[in-house]
Amino acid sequence: MNNKILLISALLFVSSLDASYIQQKFWLISCPLSGCTLTFNACLGCYGERNCKQCITTIKPECSPCAEDIFDQNDLETVNGNKYLLCDATDSFQVSVCHFHCRGRYYQTGQCTRLNNVPICECLSQPISSNTSTTTASSSQQTSTITFDTTITATSSSLSNNTTSFTSVYTTLNRTLPSTSSQSTAITSVPPTFNGILKFNFSISTSYQKLFALGNGELLRGGYGNAIEVWDAQKGTIKRKLTNNVHYFPYLFGLLSNGDLVVGYLDSKAFLIWDIGQAHAEYVKRTISTNDLIISLTVLANDDLAIGQQSNNYDILIRDSQNGHVKKRLIGHKNAVYDIISLPNGNLASCSADGTVKIWDLASSSLLNTFVHLSPVYSMAILNNGELITGLSDGSAEVWNLATGDQLRSFYIHTSAFCRNRCIHVLNNGQVISGSHDFELNIWNPLDGSVRQSIRIHNTPIYQLEFLKNGNLVTSSSSEIAFWL
Numbered sequence: 001m002n003n004k005i006l007l008i009s010a011l012l013f014v015s016s017l018d019a020s021y022i023q024q025k026f027w028l029i030s031c032p033l034s035g036c037t038l039t040f041n042a043c044l045g046c047y048g049e050r051n052c053k054q055c056i057t058t059i060k061p062e063c064s065p066c067a068e069d070i071f072d073q074n075d076l077e078t079v080n081g082n083k084y085l086l087c088d089a090t091d092s093f094q095v096s097v098c099h100f101h102c103r104g105r106y107y108q109t110g111q112c113t114r115l116n117n118v119p120i121c122e123c124l125s126q127p128i129s130s131n132t133s134t135t136t137a138s139s140s141q142q143t144s145t146i147t148f149d150t151t152i153t154a155t156s157s158s159l160s161n162n163t164t165s166f167t168s169v170y171t172t173l174n175r176t177l178p179s180t181s182s183q184s185t186a187i188t189s190v191p192p193t194f195n196g197i198l199k200f201n202f203s204i205s206t207s208y209q210k211l212f213a214l215g216n217g218e219l220l221r222g223g224y225g226n227a228i229e230v231w232d233a234q235k236g237t238i239k240r241k242l243t244n245n246v247h248y249f250p251y252l253f254g255l256l257s258n259g260d261l262v263v264g265y266l267d268s269k270a271f272l273i274w275d276i277g278q279a280h281a282e283y284v285k286r287t288i289s290t291n292d293l294i295i296s297l298t299v300l301a302n303d304d305l306a307i308g309q310q311s312n313n314y315d316i317l318i319r320d321s322q323n324g325h326v327k328k329r330l331i332g333h334k335n336a337v338y339d340i341i342s343l344p345n346g347n348l349a350s351c352s353a354d355g356t357v358k359i360w361d362l363a364s365s366s367l368l369n370t371f372v373h374l375s376p377v378y379s380m381a382i383l384n385n386g387e388l389i390t391g392l393s394d395g396s397a398e399v400w401n402l403a404t405g406d407q408l409r410s411f412y413i414h415t416s417a418f419c420r421n422r423c424i425h426v427l428n429n430g431q432v433i434s435g436s437h438d439f440e441l442n443i444w445n446p447l448d449g450s451v452r453q454s455i456r457i458h459n460t461p462i463y464q465l466e467f468l469k470n471g472n473l474v475t476s477s478s479s480e481i482a483f484w485l
Contacts, residue, residue, distance in 0.1 A: 027069035027097065036063035039310065040096045044103070044461070044478070047207040051224055052104040058249065058267045059293060059310050070101050077118065084120035087112035097121075103207070108460050108479055190471030191428035194443065196455055197485040199472075200236040208478040210421065211466040212253035214276075219466070219474060220261075221481075222250040228263065233468050236483055244284060247272060254299035256321060260285065262305065264294045271305065273321065288324035292317060298340040300362075308337030308350065316340060316350055318362070328365045332358055338378055338420045343402065349388065351377035357390055359402070369405045373398060378420035383446055384430050391418030391434055399446060411449025414438050421464035428471070435462035435475060457482060 043055035076083035089112035098121035102110030107123035252264030261274040296308035318328035335354035395414035414436035458477040
């Protein structure tokens with residue numbers, strides 16, 4: 001009996017200890033007050049205190065006190081002679097802040113744990129050199145170009161123990177996409193395939209940045225500076241960079257029907273339209289200046305831009321890609337809009353941190369239906385049978401009937417959140433492939449949720465899945481880019 005009383009007393013003491021420690025963290029007050037708790041989702045791949053602060057405040061300037069408090073040395077707790085951020089492992093927001101804090105200190109990630117019974121944030125992996133950026137000036141043009149050094153180490157390997165062969169009848173989709181000549185040509189897009197064979201795995205020193213596949217076999221990669229990397233996807237090498245002297249943090253990409261590239265720049269809230277039809281002679285055709293707090297972009301069939309926002313009432317804006325005028329405003333979401341896709345009947349579907357997927361009649365700008373989930377919806381895709389599949393922040397997936405709005409099936413696929421950069425894809429055999437913050441690629445059956453294959457080659461959370469036009473997959477985490485066969 002006495003032992004039980006002692007155990008209960010000890011547990012109560014630990015609970016009160018956690019509460020007293022956690023209350024000391026000023027960022028726990030300033031971040032929620034500024035509405036910043038979800039803004040961290042867009043900055044999980046930052047590196048360095050300056051870059052991490054800039055990422056948060058660029059998306060939402062009101063979060064400046066929050067970012068300052070997270071890196072305030074006076075707000076750290078000394079345990080065993082070392083200073084730690086305090087962190088409650090049961091609070092998902094504090095777990096995200098721990099990761100963000102450690103990224104700012106040039107570590108790969110962080111985890112909430114205990115040291116001497118004190119709830120702390122432990123930064124993991126060896127710190128990465130902070131000397132990752134250089135500034136060079138071109139005397140001939142009298143302009144400065146900021147470049148971010150990407151240190152790349154290539155390894156080629158085959159996951160022979162995790163290889164599954166998929167066979168199906170290939171279909172082709174013809175679409176006019178940019179070529180390396182002055183004229184655009186019809187590019188054949190091969191349906192996505194995945195055999196589980198790793199071709200290249202590159203270590204990167206500049207953290208995760210958005211990827212975008214072009215029809216000529218090239219792959220674009222954004223960055224914190226003003227440069228867009230153009231990769232040869234077959235060789236896994238950087239061929240050149242697209243730079244400008246005004247706009248920084250290229251974050252969103254799309255293609256117009258004439259092959260022009262649309263790039264959304266996070267820091268200036270502007271869209272640049274690039275002519276990339278001529279090799280090594282790219283130039284900016286026009287600039288669309290906005291006040292949009294951009295977080296997602298989809299180019300519609302008529303070349304209008306569907307833009308999801310991180311704030312500004314979270315409205316989806318339909319802008320004319322020629323003059324930038326707002327043609328329509330889709331009103332209804334209560335939080336960040338992570339993705340927008342076109343449906344086969346011409347309607348739009350959007351998924352959001354507010355836990356909903358909304359179906360829109362684009363012609364009338366009216367809301368047709370709302371699919372309510374219990375967690376933020378990070379990714380979505382259309383199955384071959386026309387059903388909608390969604391990936392959630394808790395690692396679960398749900399299947400919905402688009403016509404009736406009924407939820408048909410639900411199952412857990414990952415042990416952590418689906419990533420939110422187009423992280424669900426339907427393969428040519430009808431199976432689904434998805435990536436997650438649990439570091440894993442899973443191939444699974446959307447009819448019963450059975451996971452057929454799990455592959456883990458990334459050492460940090462997966463942030464994006466991008467299929468090349470030849471049907472091969474590229475995946476990216478904060479520390480690697482993997483090219484698959």
